[in-house]
Amino acid sequence: MSVAVLFFASLREQVGREQISLPADEVPDLPSLLARLDRELGDVASHLHRPSVRVALNQSLLDTDDAARRSLKDGDEVAFLPPITGG
Amino acid sequence: MSVAVLFFASLREQVGREQISLPADEVPDLPSLLARLDRELGDVASHLHRPSVRVALNQSLLDTDDAARRSLKDGDEVAFLPPITGG
């Protein structure tokens, strides 16, 4: 009964973690998940709030309005993505 | 002491020849060369006069004004080129 939180690339380095698992009933939505990460991670959580960081829920990008509203459930995967570039 | 005349692609097929060698002193310029080819080749020479046919002297394209003025000398190579396309 948990939500997986993933950090990629520069965020993984800044947060110092690749993945955190949180109890699903303690993070019912994204705002509560962010608040929980602020407590859990301390100062480095500020990197997650940078405007260039995008959030994906179950591998789909969320826009800011979406992110504020979305509820979370057991098995969900939340990923924090710094700016992407391929090729 | 001759001028080489080359025919390519569809012109070669229409003229029925790949190359003709003419005495340099009998074809002092391009108009006289064309007149000589008209006599030598008969009806099929008409293909050489088509507007789409371009003339190269020593592998350089001539424009129409150029072609009327150019004198010829021993060793020159005159080529009749139907429309080109590569690639």
Place this chain on the structure above:
Amino acid sequence: MYRAVRIQHEDFDLGAETEQLRAQLAGRIGALSVFVGLVREQFEDSAVNGLHLEHYPGMTEQSIGRILDQVEQRWLLDAAVIVHRVGTLHPGDQIVLVIAAAGHRKDSLEACTFMIDYLKTDAVFWKKELLADGARWVESFDTDYARVKAWQQKDA
């Protein structure tokens, strides 16, 4: 349209990839356009020791799939292939392979250019340049966004 997307650590073989497509599509295609991106030894004034690439398995493939969806809608293609490497690469190494096979050259060339342009801005990868004077995470350039914007306006 035949489509293939592969994310891999291993190098790819441009010759083998195109031979396979040619065998598969022989006689149907008149134009094959290929783009290969490679690691350069120099970034601005710094020597590059290497490049580290990472991806988000699943989401990265989806992001490339959406690029191919757009390509398929815009052009008449017989095949579109994207192979993208991850892991640590060195100067001279191949990073990405893009292939567009079509009946005609316009479709093939434009689709190939579109794919590499969109990979720069829309594909879920991260790149860390290992420079002689330290590492830095690469971001898309303004010129990359400008190129994608130009494609979007061409749409209309």
Place this chain on the structure above:
Amino acid sequence: MYRAVRIQHEDFDLGAETEQLRAQLAGRIGALSVFVGLVREQFEDSAVNGLHLEHYPGMTEQSIGRILDQVEQRWLLDAAVIVHRVGTLHPGDQIVLVIAAAGHRKDSLEACTFMIDYLKTDAVFWKKELLADGARWVESFDTDYARVKAWQQKDA
């Protein structure tokens, strides 16, 4: 800029050609664009049995050399290669190979497209299509001239 022009009866090997350039330019180039033109089995409603290509030795090489001169003036390239076959070819066979290697993708992609566009209108070759219902000499299409004109206007 390294440049190479070859007119040949034999087939070419895309993999070997690009490998050679990569070895030669390793670390300097970030972008390699390749175009291959192939014989299609169908022209409009007719089945194609083959394609006969001829050239004017010397003058053909010069005409391609002038295309490379223009490419060299317009873009920053490390290498430009054109290999063009002559003789009788069959559906599925390769006709022409164009390679443009550069530091950056814009130069490489545009130069590659420019070269194949100009080969269609300015390179001294003749092509005879051997169709099921007879042979016909191919000429450049209006669309070929339009593409070259677009490059000329981009110049200004």
